Amino acid sequence: ETGVTQTPRHLVMGMTNKKSLKCEQHLGHNAMYWYKQSAKKPLELMFVYSLEERVENNSVPSRFSPECPNSSHLFLHLHTLQPEDSALYLCASSRLAGGTGELFFGEGSRLTVL
Amino acid sequence: RKEVEQDPGPFNVPEGATVAFNCTYSNSASQSFFWYRQDCRKEPKLLMSVYSSGNEDGRFTAQLNRASQYISLLIRDSKLSDSATYLCVVGRNNNDMRFGAGTRLTVKP
Numbered sequence: 001e002t003g004v005t006q007t008p009r010h011l012v013m014g015m016t017n018k019k020s021l022k023c024e025q026h027l028g029h030n031a032m033y034w035y036k037q038s039a040k041k042p043l044e045l046m047f048v049y050s051l052e053e054r055v056e057n058n059s060v061p062s063r064f065s066p067e068c069p070n071s072s073h074l075f076l077h078l079h080t081l082q083p084e085d086s087a088l089y090l091c092a093s094s095r096l097a098g099g100t101g102e103l104f105f106g107e108g109s110r111l112t113v114l
Numbered sequence: 115r116k117e118v119e120q121d122p123g124p125f126n127v128p129e130g131a132t133v134a135f136n137c138t139y140s141n142s143a144s145q146s147f148f149w150y151r152q153d154c155r156k157e158p159k160l161l162m163s164v165y166s167s168g169n170e171d172g173r174f175t176a177q178l179n180r181a182s183q184y185i186s187l188l189i190r191d192s193k194l195s196d197s198a199t200y201l202c203v204v205g206r207n208n209n210d211m212r213f214g215a216g217t218r219l220t221v222k223p
Contacts, residue, residue, distance in 0.1 A: 031209060035213075040122075040215065041215060042116070042118065042212075042213045042214055042215040042216070043158070043201070043213040045210065045211070045212070048209045048210065050209055055209055056209060056210060090157060090158075096209075100163060101146045101148070101163075101205050101211070102148070102160045102163075103150075103158075103160070103203075103211060105157035105158050105159070106157060107156065107157050108157055
């Protein structure tokens with residue numbers, strides 16, 4: 001059982017669609033992350049929010065737009081994606097000061113772009 | 115050069131075997147080190163943190179060599195349930211964790 005919930009679990013979209021991925025954490029953490037996991041590649045850090053402020057954007061194309069309205073919720077808005085964007089998108093959360101650095105992941109949203 | 119490098123495997127071992135995974139990292143300023151486990155079609159979960167003095171948790175032993183920028187994980191007396199992908203994770207800071215591509219382990223009866 002995970003304290004980080006992601007929806008939808010599966011998403012199929014065309015290149016012209018607009019969709020959003022949602023993440024919610026129930027752990028009282030103050031940092032949230034989006035990672036991309038493609039087959040046979042390392043997890044790629046996309047965005048980091050610390051205390052609801054974006055602190056990292058790892059050269060992610062603008063067709064991915066994150067939003068963090070509060071410390072418990074994180075969104076990834078998707079627009080005009082490419083087939084190579086098909087991957088598993090993992091949300092994670094952690095506690096900053098006083099924490100061990102452990103990341104708690106959601107089960108992921110598997111995205112297919114046609 | 116990849117920031118975190120692991121042997122992708124796969125490692126296929128019989129039950130009861132001892133298996134060791136290695137990981138190297140490129141950023142000498144890295145501050146925190148972990149091994150995560152990821153089961154097929156599941157999310158990664160923390161297996162253990164890795165400390166400079168080395169640490170052990172049951173059948174699992176992790177070691178860190180900062181001078182060589184090298185991390186290891188040793189699994190003794192392998193169980194079928196140990197079959198998974200093991201991810202080496204290196205933290206630049208609390209906000210920025212970098213993952214290796216993972217080493218796949220299959221333990222066979």
